[in-house]
Amino acid sequence: MTIQKKDLGAAVLATEYAVRGPIVARAQELEKQGKEIIYCNIGNPQSFGQRPLTWLRQLLALCEYPALMDLPLAVFPADAVETARAILEGSRHGMGAYSESEGLRFIREAVAEFIRERDGIGADPEAIFLTDGASKGVQTILKLLLASPTDGIMIPIPQYPLYSATITLYEGRIVPYYLDEADHWKLNRSMLDDSLRAARAQGTRVRAICIINPGNPTGSVLDEKNIAMVLDFAREHGLAVLADEVYQENIYLPGDRFVSFAHVLEAMGISDVSLFSFNSCSKGFLGECGVRGGYFEYRNVPPDVAAQILKLLSVCLCSNLAGQVATYAMVHPPRSGDPSYELYNREKKAILEELKLRAALLVEGLNKIDGVSCNAIAGAMYAFPRIMLPVGVSDEEYCMALLEETGICVVPGSGFGQAEGTAHFRTTILPPTEKIRQVVEKLSAFHESYVLVKY
């Protein structure tokens, strides 16, 4: 007899990842039938034509095929060639060998230097692990922390479903804390206290709190005070902190800036809270989703626990080397005066300005639709508008109908979690400016007619 679905484990069956769930499957079907689909379900910038940064791709090409370094023509700028040479030397065996399980030491040193410069704090390359995207790092730390079925992890609601999916798969408990939509999806201490109290009342041993900053799907950006509040809370209750900071370059509102958890932890002199901070090549202005590059850094983790993390990562040997090199490109951009500097900055600026423009356009458009309201997008790559639906209509149904009618593929709010009785969807801000206008128009027309018919 072949494998039967009924014999699979409850955790596998219960795992849900809506960003690539049934609505996306339906979109792919429709696309095969010839319908034009606008994939707003996933933060995948280059699928919308965002161009890769020349610097990063030149480094990858040179490292993959070092014979290119000796071309007689000046195909590559000198700093790209020099940097690729340094990476290959630092790697000792090039791109074709497994690296240490934690990633190439040379690249971990560059990440540490990046953190030192960004945050004005010390950073230890031995406390940095290179991973296949941020996701693999998050999964490893969640696996580490979930020791028994009564262990729980605090996650924001709404959240990025990597967290809910992984906690479910590893048979832990999701401990939700509800972000305040009426206050720009911000955090406050009382919502954290409420969440923890409720979990403990159910016998849950809460192990950690996850924070996504800038927020996915909410677009909110935390300031130093918010972060200090979270760290105080974690310290008081003996929780580890997972800081998902993959959108740290995606900040759009004047006056906002990215503040890292590591910075605040050090500023407060906290040595008794374990912190894991995640970063990725897939977001920011690089948008290199395909390379699966990323890293995490830990602080205040005892060596015998760090050894367990290394062991877990070693089972699959190492993260992919192209991803490691892309991570190097991310943390080590060309410096002022280098031949690649000007082009790099031009490309970077163009991408970030476009994203800012699209974020503003999208929110403005959404808020003009009767029955739709959306907080400003301060950061990240998404809008998460609230939609007023007729009683008995779910946001899944709404999103499926939107797809069928308009070809716009978004993810229902239920895939991220939302306050009881509310409905939302998540859409990326990534379609090109003229398409954003189209999306807003189509959404508007759809919403009006859908709600009319359903009432």
Place this chain on the structure above:
Amino acid sequence: MTIQKKDLGAAVLATEYAVRGPIVARAQELEKQGKEIIYCNIGNPQSFGQRPLTWLRQLLALCEYPALMDLPLAVFPADAVETARAILEGSRHGMGAYSESEGLRFIREAVAEFIRERDGIGADPEAIFLTDGASKGVQTILKLLLASPTDGIMIPIPQYPLYSATITLYEGRIVPYYLDEADHWKLNRSMLDDSLRAARAQGTRVRAICIINPGNPTGSVLDEKNIAMVLDFAREHGLAVLADEVYQENIYLPGDRFVSFAHVLEAMGISDVSLFSFNSCSKGFLGECGVRGGYFEYRNVPPDVAAQILKLLSVCLCSNLAGQVATYAMVHPPRSGDPSYELYNREKKAILEELKLRAALLVEGLNKIDGVSCNAIAGAMYAFPRIMLPVGVSDEEYCMALLEETGICVVPGSGFGQAEGTAHFRTTILPPTEKIRQVVEKLSAFHESYVLVKY
């Protein structure tokens, strides 16, 4: 309070992966102190100077930086440029976007074509998933199958510790079946029956049997009859089959050839055994360990179960695109008459002949040592000699002493499993020919003096 080791889960703590365990950690320490280490612990060919295949690296460089296609000089052969162009067109969004969770359709089609040609059977691209090396695929399928703590998976002893580590981590039961060292580590039906009977007597629900062919660490190669026997056994007992075929190109003895489980399954017309077959870019003659490319193919898996596999893989979005392109290069080599054909074959032949020579040299040398005996290496990349040790001395101690004394880093047999009362180690055949001779000499001298002192 920070995370404490005592709060971690039993499964995490119990997980062991000796290929990168304490002996390797010690080797890295010694290396930092200036000692020359020969890393025979891991099948990492390019760390020993094996050169990458030009074809594969040219495709990677062209796909990463397509501007190279338009160079005025003939830096790249026309077929490499054409193939890279076809991959990029097939990908639709290039290397910088997430692909479908199962991998690019264009590349899965090429894998299906490769299987059709290799095995003379049909193959469906929809039943192929591209993964970050074979390891991630194996882990996904083990997670799928282990539904409860009484579920078990049959694995060979000795085995590659990815299996034992993952089953432990996912809280399943290891069900060992012992390969017969006296008969070239071959399989027979009675050892499978014994294993299953013992497991069932302990209340274990056995879900699947894993086979590594060619064998790691044993070096044995299965013939069609062996494979048919395993499939009959699986059918009789309702087990799924995991066929780890990552060494399918590494066959050294005249008269042996690789036969796939898929081929035999189809030849026998079996439709009621679920089969998962794994392949990788890291082994064979490519030895591209750093790229983390690989795939698995399934047969006889119901659509509702396949949907669960897709869901599990979708949580981390997709495997890395460089790995996907490397997989394409592996399954789609230059054809006779193509500009790259001759060089490709020359490089391939040179690598395979070297490996064959090293395998023979190593076994011959090992068998000359008094107290060491080793089966012929028919396939894969390892020797797994049996060593006669004084009573009370473990193979861990032996390997650690070997490292301290000679700088040779091998993995103790206990890391792979072995029959009670026997001791072994695993060493790769990968050091260059002149180093293999050195390894054998050093081993011989070490063994003699170590055993002398300990008696």
